[in-house]
Amino acid sequence: MAQDPETKSRIWNHHPDLPIPVSPILSWPPQPLAWLKWISAYWLTLSAVTVELALAVVVYTWFQPSWDEMQVLALGWAAQIWLRNLILLLLVAGGLHVWFITLKGQGHSLKFDARDQTRHNGHFTFRNQVADNMFWSIASSLSFWTLYEIGYFWAAANGYAPRISAVEHPVWFVLWLVLIPIWSSFHFYWAHRLLHWPPLYKLAHSLHHRNINIGPWAGISMHPVEGALYFSTLLVHFVVPSHPIHFLFHGYVNGLNPCVSHSGFEGVVARNRKRLNTGDFFHQLHHRYFECNYGTAEMPWDVIFGSFHDGSEEATRATRERKKQMYT
Ligand SMILES: [Zn+2]
């Protein structure tokens, strides 16, 4: 994990090899082997998406209200959905926070930004970064995530949203699982670019960007306008035939993934070895330089639409130039 001092950037405590790689998914001419390698790195390892899919299966099997019950909007099953999302958020964001920040389980090893979370700063609600992030994650984002989920299950129970069975449509069941993170990334790219339109940035998205040095609770710390827009990715299930596992998985990709990717650490280290990939340097750059990397590292939207920051000083200069043009 030691880095060559010649290539190590001066402004980061740790960073991956630079420039950061570009996703080959939409490369031309097609590179099927590179695609397979890239996709298998996400799907055939213990990664955020595989854990989220396992969670979706567990929740659907053991913690799902019955279709009959969900035909009528009622506080009981709606509260159950809110509670299970809250518990998952507390487990993922809270668990990573306790390991990385409270216990300092691995010190500064693989930590991108050497600084600690901010306290006694009027920039944040309650003058405390973690309390601010927890409040907005739970009061704002979790509410919209849960509202869309309640709406979807009520609509699916009444036949207003198209449902499929995994046994009758096994190919579509698997294909849609692979497509969901790609759709979610595409939706995020455009919703996020819209949020960087100066009036919307000032009104809503600046709240998420209070966090220059990010931590797990920063992931879905969002203004309600951003929370509503960000989780609107889930509305696709009102149109595209889905199984409940698709919806739950999609919710976890959007609700839990950001807590992992905002952790501020490249991975969980135990006994001197990286055991699990967590942080996302690609998005860490967005929090440092703002007008770049609006999408996610798995998909090349930023490369295609000209907003990619590869971690180099040259890319920092180009990003600063773009920011100047946007705000003049
Ligand atoms: Zn962020």
Ligand SMILES: [Zn+2]
């Ligand atoms: Zn942003």
